[in-house]
Amino acid sequence: MATLARLQARSTSMGQQYYYRNSVVDVFRKKENDAAIKIQSWFRGCQVRAYIRHLHTVATTIQKWWRGYLGRRRYQLIVKIQRRWRGYKIRKYCFNYYYLKEYLKAISETNDAIREALEEFAEMKEREEKKADLEREEKKRDYQARKTHYLLSTKQIPGIYNSPFRKDPDPWELRLQKAKPLTHRRPEVKQTHSVSLSDWLACTSARSFPRSEVLPPIDRKPCQGPFRPVAEVLEQRYRPLEPTLRVADPLDGLKEARQQLQRQEWARNVNDNMFLPFSSYHKSKKYIPTLHLSSKYGSDSYGRQHFRDENPKRWICDKDFQTVLPSFDLFSKYGKLYSKAGQIV
Numbered sequence: 001m002a003t004l005a006r007l008q009a010r011s012t013s014m015g016q017q018y019y020y021r022n023s024v025v026d027v028f029r030k031k032e033n034d035a036a037i038k039i040q041s042w043f044r045g046c047q048v049r050a051y052i053r054h055l056h057t058v059a060t061t062i063q064k065w066w067r068g069y070l071g072r073r074r075y076q077l078i079v080k081i082q083r084r085w086r087g088y089k090i091r092k093y094c095f096n097y098y099y100l101k102e103y104l105k106a107i108s109e110t111n112d113a114i115r116e117a118l119e120e121f122a123e124m125k126e127r128e129e130k131k132a133d134l135e136r137e138e139k140k141r142d143y144q145a146r147k148t149h150y151l152l153s154t155k156q157i158p159g160i161y162n163s164p165f166r167k168d169p170d171p172w173e174l175r176l177q178k179a180k181p182l183t184h185r186r187p188e189v190k191q192t193h194s195v196s197l198s199d200w201l202a203c204t205s206a207r208s209f210p211r212s213e214v215l216p217p218i219d220r221k222p223c224q225g226p227f228r229p230v231a232e233v234l235e236q237r238y239r240p241l242e243p244t245l246r247v248a249d250p251l252d253g254l255k256e257a258r259q260q261l262q263r264q265e266w267a268r269n270v271n272d273n274m275f276l277p278f279s280s281y282h283k284s285k286k287y288i289p290t291l292h293l294s295s296k297y298g299s300d301s302y303g304r305q306h307f308r309d310e311n312p313k314r315w316i317c318d319k320d321f322q323t324v325l326p327s328f329d330l331f332s333k334y335g336k337l338y339s340k341a342g343q344i345v
Contacts, residue, residue, distance in 0.1 A: 145172070145179035152176040 153159030
């Protein structure tokens with residue numbers, strides 16, 4: 001009974017405590033319920049999204065196979081059409097028997113015409129070559145006849161082609177009668193033109209270059225900057241050439257100087273006395289030889305005598321000079337036969 005009394009005394013506090021505990025538990029139960037709902041919604045969303053992804057993959061695979069099937073059917077249809085059209089085109093235009101037959105016939109006719117033209121051209125060329133050969137031979141015979149025109153027979157002496165033992169004269173006799181004698185041409189003397197620098201300087205004088213005689217306008221303003229006047233520039237551009245001393249001399253100056261010196265030497269040897277052949281004016285005067293003739297060494301042979309000329313009067317003996325060195329044995333055996341071993345047979 002005591003226990004029951006304690007329980008009844010504590011029933012009020014237990015009710016309050018029970019209510020308080022239930023109210024506290026309700027708060028946590030709501031949080032747990034919200035958390036469970038959130039977890040369940042996320043998990044179900046994951047399931048739905050995975051299922052939708054699977055459906056998309058399956059649909060893509062089905063569409064891919066179906067579109068591939070349609071594309072292959074369309075490609076086969078297009079290829080079949082192209083194959084039939086190309087076959088028809090090849091049979092109609094490329095490998096047409098009648099067309100090829102006509103084409104080959106036209107080619108053969110053209111080839112025959114070209115062959116005939118080439119044969120005619122070859123015959124014409126052959127005739128022209130034969131004609132040219134005949135003309136060349138005829139010219140050669142005419143030249144030979146002109147060259148041997150002196151063999152033509154005259155009224156007094158018959159020629160070698162007009163033998164008295166022949167009934168008719170030789171054809172060469174008639175050719176010699178028609179031909180003209182060959183005359184030798186005189187050798188043409190080539191004139192040496194000496195080109196001196198003075199001729200070239202005459203072409204490069206101030207008159208040969210163009211001059212700027214047009215006056216500048218009055219209102220023309222000078223250019224800004226360190227520029228020279230126009231007149232000074234034109235004067236500098238068209239001024240006459242002033243060659244150096246080495247360039248001013250002619251190219252063949254040395255040759256001309258030598259020739260002039262030689263002419264002066266020959267001029268000194270000329271006698272200035274007047275020559276009177278039909279008078280006795282020079283009989284009383286003694287002959288005075290020139291210096292180069294009166295010298296004991298003799299006259300200068302420069303220009304009149306070659307260095308290798310022979311003068312038999314100055315020879316000491318009639319025998320030739322003997323060589324100091326002996327002759328080679330090989331030269332004495334030249335022209336004889338040799339064996340394979342290199343020895344004389």
